[in-house]
Amino acid sequence: MKFDTVIIGGGLSGLTCGIRLMEQGRKCAIVSSGQSAIHFFSGSFDLLSRVNGQEVTNPLESIHSLPSEHPYQRVGQANIARLAEEAPQLLDRAGMVFAGTAKRNHFVLTPMGTMKPTWLTLDDFTSFAKNDKLPLSRATIVNLQGFLDFHTLFIKDGLTRYGVEVQVRNVAMAQFEAIRRNPSEMRSSNIAKVFDQGDALDQFAEKVNKLGKESDVIILPAVFGLFNTTVPAALKARINKPVVLLPAVPPSTPGIRCQIQLRQRFQELGGTHFLGDMVREGKFKGNRLRYVNTNNHGDIQLEADHFILASGSFYSKGIKAGPYGLFEPIFGLDVDGENEREKWFDKQVFNNQPYMHYGVRTDARFRPMINGQPVENLYAAGSVLAGSNPLKEGSGAGICLLTSLHVAEQILQDQDDEERYI
Ligand SMILES: Cc1cc2nc3c(=O)[nH]c(=O)nc-3n(C[C@H](O)[C@H](O)[C@H](O)COP(=O)(O)OP(=O)(O)OC[C@H]3O[C@@H](n4cnc5c(N)ncnc54)[C@H](O)[C@@H]3O)c2cc1C
16 A cells, blocks of 8 residues: 555644645555543643743743753744644644644643643633633532542642632432443543433533532533534533533543544545554665555555654653663664663652653654664654653643644655655
């Protein structure tokens, strides 16, 4: 099978690359072995929230303070500013509306009742301009009876510190009795399926409206709209107070919905998506990758002019740590990181952990290397890249979105150059 580009990994990075290339009329396939980090989506995409422990107000102005090996520095400040405008437009074309700008972080409430700075927030959730004061004085937190993945007392405790008067209430509904019998079934995605259809949403809203009469806002877990994208807006329309949704413990309902919408956009553009398949190995000729083999395709080779590695970090097995060191499991690419295990981590768990910076080494064009030589037609994007600590910096999704758009541009440029040459 022959494609213009084969992308390894169908998380935020792989899908962003695929959509961008398909929008430009390129023929792409994505091979993805399983779940991605979007299933842990909190509702916001971070660009840059902290540098050297200091909170960032304007991410674009703070990029120059990052180390030179950081993916943002390597994409370049001007490109980051331009691509940060493009990213929400791409998400919008896939049906997702986000609020926020790269020139100024806004704030969102966390499931701990604290505020965190971020870049883009999905319209299910509520953005705040400031983090020193909340524009509310009385809140009612409403949970579903038996739902253990929404920690109302943490939220209450956090909000009380902002001077908000909080009451916590539970709503029992017959529709959840069956899944409640087994606590492992009472998960956000199963609850969301119930609200996706029928009259459960109407009944729920009616019960909530009786509880929060004295409050400025109603705070609910984000368990609305798994396959049905209209549910979050329908919920807000039915509740007669402003609604603030807060993330529950993963799997994230809005995250799964975003993943589905991105995949649908890619497929509607004509992209081929091999879900549940895994790239095993690749065949090289000189410094070029000719094709890859996958578990499900057996001897059928997936050939392409270009390949993109978007296989994620340790969490998705894009990078692995074995008894004798770190390695990239598909092609044996060069990895930036220490091989001695005791250097991987700091015993103080909240310190800057060295392993968070590890990933594949690339040249200036984001082409990974084997023994120091870049593979001419292979690019890497997203969390598989070395050089950042997304957790400490608050930069995870930003690195994925912007390096993916950048890599797509590199490939489009390569193809234009090749066509001009021919
Ligand atoms: C738990 C968690 C929570 C996060 N929360 C936030 C947040 O709230 N805000 C934020 O800004 N950022 C957050 N991030 C960071 C950011 O969202 C992620 O880094 C980003 O989504 C990663 O996208 P990715 O596509 O690079 O990798 P992944 O999402 O890890 O996707 C990689 C994909 O590649 C597939 N794959 C791997 N190997 C192969 C193979 N050999 N063949 C085929 N497929 C393969 C995997 O199955 C997976 O689907 C979070 C990250 C994690 C891990």
